[in-house]
Amino acid sequence: MDSSVIAVIVIVVFLVIIIASSAVKVFPEYQRGVIFRLGRINPPKGPGIFLIIPIVDRVVRVDLRTITFDVPAQEVITKDNVPAKVNAVAYFRVTDPSKAVIEVQNYILATSQIAQTTLRSVLGQSDLDHLLTERDKLNARLQEIIDEQTEPWGVKVSIVEIKDVEIPPNMQRAMARQAEAERERRAKVIAAEGEFQASEKLQQAAEVLSKNPAAIQLRYLQTLAEIATEKNSTTVFPIPIDLIEPFLKKHLAS
Numbered sequence: 511m512d513s514s515v516i517a518v519i520v521i522v523v524f525l526v527i528i529i530a531s532s533a534v535k536v537f538p539e540y541q542r543g544v545i546f547r548l549g550r551i552n553p554p555k556g557p558g559i560f561l562i563i564p565i566v567d568r569v570v571r572v573d574l575r576t577i578t579f580d581v582p583a584q585e586v587i588t589k590d591n592v593p594a595k596v597n598a599v600a601y602f603r604v605t606d607p608s609k610a611v612i613e614v615q616n617y618i619l620a621t622s623q624i625a626q627t628t629l630r631s632v633l634g635q636s637d638l639d640h641l642l643t644e645r646d647k648l649n650a651r652l653q654e655i656i657d658e659q660t661e662p663w664g665v666k667v668s669i670v671e672i673k674d675v676e677i678p679p680n681m682q683r684a685m686a687r688q689a690e691a692e693r694e695r696r697a698k699v700i701a702a703e704g705e706f707q708a709s710e711k712l713q714q715a716a717e718v719l720s721k722n723p724a725a726i727q728l729r730y731l732q733t734l735a736e737i738a739t740e741k742n743s744t745t746v747f748p749i750p751i752d753l754i755e756p757f758l759k760k761h762l763a764s
Contacts, residue, residue, distance in 0.1 A: 529564045537571070542607040544570040554607045572607035576668070577618065581625045583676075590637040595676040600625050600656065606664025614663045621660050625670070628655050638677070645672050 537556035
């Protein structure tokens with residue numbers, strides 16, 4: 511057999527092997543293949559092994575796993591005119607591979623841009639206190655808005671979390687002074703409430719003692735006993751007139 515014929519046969523066999531290998535595709539569980547046959551889309555294929563028509567078909571791999579994306583820090587002016595720098599993290603995944611390929615050029619980049627603009631828009635409508643204390647509500651609001659805009663692309667945004675909120679140093683000092691003043695106010699209110707309750711108890715005790723003079727004398731003697739326990743060399747105390755009143759009456763009668 512002529513050497514040129516053998517060379518042709520080898521080339522043909524080699525081309526057949528290449529074409530056959532390119533016709534067989536194996537996709538893992540988390541990937542789907544969007545098939546374009548002569549430019550027209552076909553239903554996605556995979557996972558596992560499937561065949562395509564070489565040259566006629568073009569396959570686009572789409573990953574169905576959840577993608578974690580860090581939303582870059584955004585300069586935000588809150589509703590009460592406080593500048594802040596806020597970043598977040600978003601979790602999303604493809605639910606419809608065909609839409610993710612034909613409805614948007616780059617669904618990851620598009621979702622990122624939507625997340626950034628939505629972050630600035632939503633946080634700009636909130637005041638600083640709301641931003642710092644009610645993040646759960648803001649996270650839910652961000653997730654709802656971003657997911658609504660990415661739904662036509664076959665992308666599902668499951669979670670959006672605000673990570674860090676940076677505010678100017680002078681605002682941090684002002685907030686620290688405000689927190690300190692609030693703690694002092696609460697301490698004064700608690701002390702005032704304690705004094706008020708103590709005065710009520712003293713008033714009730716005075717009413718009880720006023721109804722029973724003997725109780726007053728017992729309380730007086732108890733106080734003297736407490737004073738005597740102190741390390742004093744001399745103790746001076748007045749004698750209630752009630753104690754000597756019987757003697758005075760007897761003396762006057764005589």
